[in-house]
Amino acid sequence: MTGLTDILQPYVDDGTLPGAVALVDRGDGREPEVAAVGGADVRGEAPMVRDSIFRIASLTKPVTAAAVMMLVEDGRLALTDTVAPWLPEIAEPMVVRTPASPLDDVVPAARPVTVEDLMTFRAGWGFPSDFSLPALAPLLGELRQGPPRPQDVAGPDQWMATLGRIPMLHQPGGAWLYNTCSDVLGVLIARVAGCSLPEFLAERIFEPLGMADTGFTVPAGQSGRFTHSYRAGADGGLDLVDAPDGQWSAMPAFPSGAGGLVSTADDYHRFARMLLDEDGPLLTDGSVRRMTTDQLTPAQRAGAELFLQGQGWGFGGSVDVTAAEPWNVPGRYGWIGGTGTAAHIVPSTGAVTILLTQRELAGPSPYPEPMRAVWEYAAS
Template sequence: MTKLRELLETKVERGTLPGAVALVARGGAVEVEAAGFVDLERSAPMTRETIFRLASVSKPVTAAGVMLLVDDGQIALDDPIDRWLPELAEPRVARTPDGPLDDTVPADRPITVFDLLTFRSGWGFTADWTSPVNQAIFREMVRDGMIPQDYAPPEEYLAQLARIPLLNQPGEGWQYNIGSELQSVLIARVSGTPLPEFLTERLFEPLGMADTGFAVPAAKRDRFTTLYRTDPATGDLSLADRPDGKWNTVPVFPSGAGGMVSTADDWYAFGRMLLNGGAANGRQLLSAESVRLMTTDHLTEQQRAASELFLEGQGWGFGGSVDVTDRDPWNVPGRYGWVGGSGTAAHIIPAAGAVTILLTQASMTGPTPPAVMREFWTYAAEGE
């Protein structure tokens, strides 16, 4: 039994995970292990072809979609977003983070495409879950934090968001998640194509990502996992979504922040493209400069420190974190990628030419990655 398989099997035997698929690629060598089952009933074993809800591991893919439009010359990083998202024109900023929602001042400049990509628009989640702005976002917009398929249609979503003030002036602070939701709408409006169709045409088909999308057709549901919530106190798992549940059809708001499904090999194809400077299968899908911008930390030291709960000292590129220190065994400077609340993680390590992917169906209990992820990253780092 390999060390990687032993790591996964141990978690399954202890009941921490129903199952998992892990992939570690270094250069031309690819190690893949599948352990456990697609559900607690053990109706089918995990395999390399099992389909998972990516959750926030969708974010790098969506950021790549924005950069395709930048490469096309249809948008620029310094363009104000209100050209395409007029609902968000003339945003207001909370005078104080913990003040009432109606105590605001005007934004001192427009929100730009760059602000959305770096999560510095002023809208999003922070470590202070009790702040009036955070509470308003959860109350009015996030109908079920783990199921983005329940979001309101884009027009309604934007109208709701426009009534909530920014936490800070554009560009001044990092907040989580909403930047990717807005990228989802931006791509559709700039391209004139629904997000699922745009990503399929420009990324999924050229990369051979045949099992990646925003819904799972009936013919593939025998490969689709059941999703479980994890009790933060006991670790017990409870049902969140079945294979024939929320991902039956493409939702009214296709969420590039957390709504995609995929397999280990599909995300590996995406990660390989990034490692190759945007090239895949004889085509230059993304420019090398776009890949460089995606995988470069754009935060100030102060912004990283203020976002410690989510980033743990990491920086942020476009759609994913960037390791800036080696303070932990698995922290490799330059590593780019992200984790998903459904129990997923995917990264590239440019200096090592490596891709690491861990897919489970046991949800995280908060922003801090669970032990299985950290053990997996340590394994991947030690094998380099």
């Protein structure tokens, strides 16, 4: 009988992946199936283990969205609130006249940015399908948007001041744009809560759920479980991007709500199960339903095809609206991380699928073959 190890081992054997950890919880009351294959680095000197720690990149986004919903349930925020009282740097944003306009051809935003604009990635800043547009250059250069490099990013106040000088690509509410809104939400959480984002997430999510290996830096004394990170090299091999003593060895000045966390398969499974726990201890079913419901118009989904592959977007993650592939189940919620990670839940069945690897994605699409293979296995 084929199992998760059988699915993943060939990708280690042929050099596609140094190693991987996968978890499939079918929501049927049985223990999740977990596989750990390969090594923590390309040399294979340290074997991959179930509790290996990975840079989870954009799997941070659903966690950030959940934290915002906690503040909403606390009565400290409303989704309809404008963010200007907490984020004055973007109180009066400018917008390029057309997406292709130069940075100095701008008009005022037609209305203020709201919390819901940020949660749905429709605030006006972020990545479209065309990466050549002039308004994207300062996001990549000045704000260091892109593959996570936490030690290279300025602190929240300086980061927000820079964002306030960068024109939006679209009017608030007009289009879905990837990534930047989650970083803004991280700053919003900290300012509303009156503490740092790492402190808020630890107190309200990680500690209650027992996510002891999740945070913006590797837990003290646990670097031996931290994997190396790689990207495809020009020679067909893998080039080192980050080692255990690198970018996540110290707390960053800017804890990224878009892609800054490290975690393990079991820790992220705890977070996923919380989302599936109706009226659980951290979020009500109503809040989770808002998170996991598609918020986009058909035109906005079509404009985000490069990233969403025809699916929708809720708060912090994609939502399947069509069964285009065997793994697409309407209502399936989750996301992928650029460091080679993926996690999804299916609220209708209680299923959870998690894959953590060390190989960066080459781009938003197509999905890497190991992900597709695990998703197909979980859906079978």
